[in-house]
Amino acid sequence: MCVGARMGSIGVTRVYNARMRLHNFPGGLKLDPKKSVSTVRPLHVCPLPDEIVLPLAQHAGLAAEPVVAVGDEVLAGQLLARAAPGLSAPVHASTSGRIKAIEPRPVARAPFADETCIVIEPDGRDAWRRLPPIAHPLNAPAESLIERIHEAGVVGLGGAVFPTAEKISVPRELLIVNGAECEPYIACDDSLIRARPHSVIYGARIAARILDAKRIIIAVEDHMEVAYTALSRTLARELAESDRTPADPGTRPGSTLHFEEDAEGALERPIPVDLVKVHTRYPEGGERQLIKVLTGMEVPSGGLPRDIGVASINVGTAAAICAAVVHGEPLTSRVVTVSGAGIAEPRNFEVRLGTPIEHLVAAAGGYTDRAARLLLGGPMMGLALPHDRFPVTKSSNCVLALPADELRDHTAEMPCIRCMACVPVCPARLMPQELHRHIVARDWKATERIGLFDCIECGCCDLVCPSHIALVDWFRHAKAELRHRRDEDRRAVAARERFEARQQRLQRQHAEREARQQARKEQLASPEGVAEAIARARARKGQAT
């Protein structure tokens, strides 16, 4: 579908759904998307649980610092913990109630250690306290928008939970809005787009305004027909409205109509948006892979998208930006897919952060008899949970209960037959079998040289391995081992440097002392020196008396 139109009032031709030339990323696998397992039912709001548990570290960087005390009454949207100095994000109450405890609770992050959480006992009113909306967001100064996004606790909802304010603080040419959630079953982005296409587009426009981007690309997968239509209709309506009359966007939150005004108040052209369907091929939704598909550029190994002038945000993040700026709502909820044959009524939920997974599963009708494994995330990269008493956090995109017959048998491992099946599927163009061989041999240098840290842990190699080797498990362990070794090396280097500095200091002091004594000896050796010394001694005596 190609929706093109001429903007009569400005005289600029705008094509929303450009037939872009798409590129290929290396490797990957065609997997059955299985999205409809959950999307057959509409998006629901998950009911209030008896207890909300909000970890202080739901984002990349430092844990937030609590600003409330046990016993305080709080409102939804109220700040509970402020961002620590440095890379961090604040945490807000996701419903109104009383602070029951601030204590260590289990969080769904390996190795499942207890981390400090703020526990709220909901009062059932769900009363809100919002931040003041920012009027005319597309004309507002970038600093105030960044400040708002930061104070609203917006982080990347695609999984990495990197603080968004930090991510979009550097100007970029191109903004990519990632709606390609390639892992099977996960449909939270799909559901969100279907429900709130306006927020996604408007949030993207705000982000593009901050980034000073020249272009926005919204990418969805080719099987996401409904979401695609919702976005393209919204964009088409935006275009039609702009032809009629430039309205004030600030008065109509969620509207996609907006123009930038220059100093004279004349209308500038809005940033062009391309809505693109990409072929479903796992792991297409990976940031590096999607950037390659849309632009043909490769993010440098060990680098970031900003190195090539690209910013990429998840559709959920875009909607959260919109909510924070236009409605003054901090990030207190997200869409979570609850799916798999182990769930009675799989569906997508708008979930208040801090809701226990147990409660969320109950809202989806509970477990079926077949539930054998509980995953946070998808079947390819998800984290297996030992129990369901973990809270939903900003990074939780999917709760999956899988039956035993969909799980791999970890006991059936055979030796590697070097069949190379893993090489053509690797999106990082690594040679997994070689990595495995070097790791088994504990040849760490070679392991790093051939690209261990370029591995994105997508699991494609595991899936095609006829020997059923848990390759990604090996890679994860090797990465942990190498990081540990690097830390040790760094500590050893620091200790050595401290020691050497001390030795040098002592040597220097010694040399200085020697030099002083030497100078004094030389002074005393000459007659003038002796006379001077006597004079000095007399002067001292004279002063004393």
Next chain:
Amino acid sequence: MRTFSTAGAPHTAPATDVRRVMLLVLLALLPGVLAHLHYFGPGVLVQIAIALAAAHALEAAMLRARGAPMQRFLLDGSAAVAAVLFALCIPPLAPWWITVVGMLAAIVFAKHLYGGIGHNLFNPAMVAFAVVLVCFPFEMSQWLPPRPLAGHAIGLVDALRAIFLGELPAGLGWDAVAGATPLETVRHMSSEGRTLTEIRADPLFGDFGGRGWEWIANWYAIGGLFLLLTRVITWHVPVAVLGTTILLTLPFHLLDPDFHPFPLQHVFSGALVLGAFFIATDPVTGCSTPRGRLIFGAGVAVLTLAIRRWGAYPDGVAFAVLLMNCAAPLIDRYSAPRIFGRPK
């Protein structure tokens, strides 16, 4: 609260396993085996049976000696593939102990002494072939003429008697039953100064290679295409082996067609097609990078042609593969693909 067992991601079950891969290879060999049966009689079936029995007996003994899990490894299919490939390479009426010695070399020496499946440096079937070829040159030269040329039909009982007892049907001697292979004939006659046109007038030759042999090669190629379609092998090695053979022999043939066989005669002679699809594609002992596999295949072709031209043996596929096996780790090291995001 409900508890669950945990494991590392990915959680999805892999779509294939080693046994399935090996079974697909065996299935792909079936057309070639049937063609072999058609042209050279039931001897090949007896050899396959002996090889399979010996290979699995030795495999079981070695697994027990090494303390490896019997159930997981004994029937993984890798011993069966080595056994069938070896049986297809030896003269159909070769004495039974040739096959047993071959399997001893393949399973005990080439495979288990290197650490079992996945760890062997050299292709077990080719090690076996090279060992018996070097040790028993007379027995290994007793090939049969293909069916239309044989003046006699050798049945299953005759084959069994010949293989196990060394007795030929009454009235027949080895001289009458066995003969030289087409490649040996070419080598022999051209050393006498005959031109290829004269040599090819011999009834032993068909349209391209040897009569019968060329059809067996065709059926191997069809099995090879099946392996390509089922993605058990990639295109790199077969294309490199066959392409290099054709490209390298074409100019010589055009310059002097009397002394240099035309490219397709090379392709359809000896074990080249079998080697291109089933032997040089062995993952364990071959290269594992795409570029490496092209180099590996080209190397096999060049060495095979060199051995056919100058070597002491009429065909050189086995030695070519073994020599390239030595080079595989080095080739792998220098042909690794560029990692995503690294400078070009």
